[in-house]
Amino acid sequence: MSTTTTTTTRTEPPSTNSPSKPIPSTSRAWLLKAFNQPYELCDIPTPTLDDPHDILIRVTAASYCHTDALVAQGxxxxxxxxxxxxxxxxxxVVVALPEGQSVATHGFKVGDHVAVSGRGNHVxxxxxxxxxxxxxxxxxKxxxxxxxxxxxxxxxxxPGGFREYAVVDGRQVGRVPxxxxxxxxxxxxxxxxxxxxxxxxLNLTQGQRVAILGCGGGLGHLGLQFAAKMGLRVLGIDITGRALELARSLDLPNNVQIVDGKDEKNGAEQLRKAMGQEDGRKYFDQMGVDAAIILPESQKAFDLGCALTRNGGKIMVLSFPPEGFHFSAFDVVIRRLSVEGSLIGSNRAMEEMFEFCVQHGVRAKLTTYAFEDLNQLVEDYHKGKPGKLVIDVGKGR
Ligand SMILES: [Zn+2]
Ligand SMILES: [Zn+2]
Known part of the structure; x- marks a missing residue:
């Protein structure tokens, strides 16, 4: 956490009907003091700015990701x-800019609402x-x-966002529309x-098919909405009742099929034949999805994704189990499946995604918690509560 220098703007922007308020010298943060222990709520010095690209924000919302769980476990x-x-x-909300700046180098002003992705800090x-x-x-460039x-x-x-005030690189944030x-x-x-x-x-065009393995999870249920609203035909697969329930509760167009991966009648061969019949395909090799996205840390999910994909299709891997994934050389050589991974996304993708969400009404299914309830959130996460669990700093105030 930064500890040096001061900022020129040491007051919060006025919100509706209230005058600007001073930024406190100390503020609260949830600290992980030891791995595999609950976070502790502590008073710490409010961070200050010591890099011309940085901005100070008052955190309004902070979401929990599976990677947070992995970091907390060491x-x-x-x-x-x-x-x-x-x-x-x-x-x-931006509350302070570096000394001498009234508009930050990246165009942000005090009072602007910004969204922070963890990547791209001080490049x-x-x-x-x-x-x-x-x-x-x-x-x-x-x-x-x-x-x-x-x-x-x-x-x-x-240091990230489970705190009241945070310093972020103004180049890594997006403007909230x-x-x-x-x-x-x-x-x-x-x-x-x-x-x-x-x-x-994946570079798919409207009407092409994508399978989302783990469609009822945090990424999966957003993926169902994005893919369906991009005009793709989507096969969503999950295996737990809660995840399937969440996926089926989404308001989705009729180009989405959600199936229970544990149900024997949903074997890859049957599903591919059904798709092939619908698409008028002559050869089994050409039946199936054009691409499969693998979200679970599970070899079974990886194998099913490959088995559902037509020859020449693509497997997009977004999870990284410590033991890795085993792929079949037959799938890669003879069936010409290609395997690709992807990590987060660029600022350009962020802007495009925001626009898409506003235009098509894509939203995560949320459970919100007060700032003081982070450990409750974590407990619920480990019990398998579906959807995205988010700290709403204004909740209960
Ligand atoms: Zn994450
Ligand atoms: Zn670089």
Missing amino acids: IVPPLPPLPHVGCHEYAG CGDCLECDDDSAVLPDA GYSVYCPSSGAGLGVDR AGLKGVEVAPLMCAGLTIYTAIRK
Whole structure:
């Protein structure tokens, strides 16, 4: 956490019907002091700005991701120094800019509502990643969320959003559009951006088919909405009652089929034949989905995704079980399935995703908690509560 220098603007922007209020010298943060222990709510010095790209925000919403659970368990490298503040998907209001700036270098002003993705903090600007604008939905040249100097990102190996005030790199944040609230935006910043970008990278056209394995989870239920509303034909698969219930509760167009992966009549062969019949395909090899997105950390899910995909299709991997995935050389060589991975997404993808969410009404299914209830949230997460669990800082105040 930064500890030096002062900011010029040390008052909060006025909200409706209230005057601006001073930024406190100390504020509260949830600290992970030891791995595999609950977070502790502590008073800490309110962070200050010591980099010309940084801005100070008052956090309004902070969403919990599976990676937070892995960091708290000490599983994900690089491990953060302790105490650590988790959360890499959050939203807030800009309350201070670096000394001498009335509008930040990246265009933000005090009072602007921003959304924070954990990646892309303090990039170098001139490495291979920062220089590469060839990918699907790339960042502008000179900036990349994959820059090695930005580490694993805010909330992973640097302090994140489970606190009242946070310093973020103004280049890594997105402007929250009118029509989206902080609690709606926060869960989009890792889960939403990851699955949105992955679907876009598949380069599918309207009417093509995609399977989403783990469709009732945090990323999955957003993926169902994005893919369906992009005009793809979607096969959503999950295996638990709660996840299937969540997926089926979404308001989706009729180009989506949700199936229980445990049900024997939903074997890959039957599903592919049914799709092939609908598509008028002659050969079994050509029947099935054009791409499958693998969300669970499960070899069974990976295998089913491959088995559902037509020859020449693509497997998009978004999870990383410690033991890895085994792939069949037959699938890759003879069936020519390609396997690709994807991590979070660029600022350009973030902007496009926000626009898509506003236009098509895509929202995460939320359960919100007061700021003081983070450990309750974590407990509920581990009990398998479906949807996205989000701290709403204004709740109960
Ligand atoms: Zn770089
Ligand atoms: Zn995440």
